[in-house]
Amino acid sequence: MATVYKVLGQVNPAATTATTLYTVPASTSTVVSTVVIANQTATAATFRLSVRPAGAAQTAAMYIAYDITVGASDSTALTLGITMATTDVLTVYGSTATLSFTAFGSEIS
Numbered sequence: 001m002a003t004v005y006k007v008l009g010q011v012n013p014a015a016t017t018a019t020t021l022y023t024v025p026a027s028t029s030t031v032v033s034t035v036v037i038a039n040q041t042a043t044a045a046t047f048r049l050s051v052r053p054a055g056a057a058q059t060a061a062m063y064i065a066y067d068i069t070v071g072a073s074d075s076t077a078l079t080l081g082i083t084m085a086t087t088d089v090l091t092v093y094g095s096t097a098t099l100s101f102t103a104f105g106s107e108i109s
Contacts, residue, residue, distance in 0.1 A: 001108055008032060008103040009090070015097040018048075018058060022090040022103050032082040032090060032105040039070040041098035046070070048093040051082060055089045062091075070099065 008030065013019035024030045039045050049065040052058060070076050082105075084090070092101045 003106050003108050005106045006104075008105050008107075010100065010102045011092065012097070012100040013092060013094055015094060018050075018091050018093045020089055021092045021101050023055070024084045024086050024088045025107070025109075026086055028086055028107050028109040030084045030088075030105055030107050032080055032084060032103055034077055034079050034104045035090075036075055036077045036102045036104075037070050037092075037094075038075040038100045038102075039073060039098060040100060041096065042072045043096070043098075044069050044072050045099050046095040047076075047099055047101075049078070050091045050093075051084065052089040052091055053085070054087045058091065067095075 009022035037047050046067045050062040
């Protein structure tokens, strides 16, 4: 098995739009070690983070962070250690279009 440590995904989604940050590739498992959320404006904003097993439709049970505030011109780092299987999807949502999301981790194949 090979393990590759990398930036898994980066996205700056439209406001109030659930957006895929990362999808686990075929024949791969992933450990998401850290997700960083950066607020690029002088106004506080909120975010949501969820894991959708096998790309299933979003349900309330899938959220791991919900409407968490990121201060004005600030960032929040979540050290998580999330294990994900093939086709699982890490989804993000921001209250404004000024939030950017970066996921770091390792892919095992």
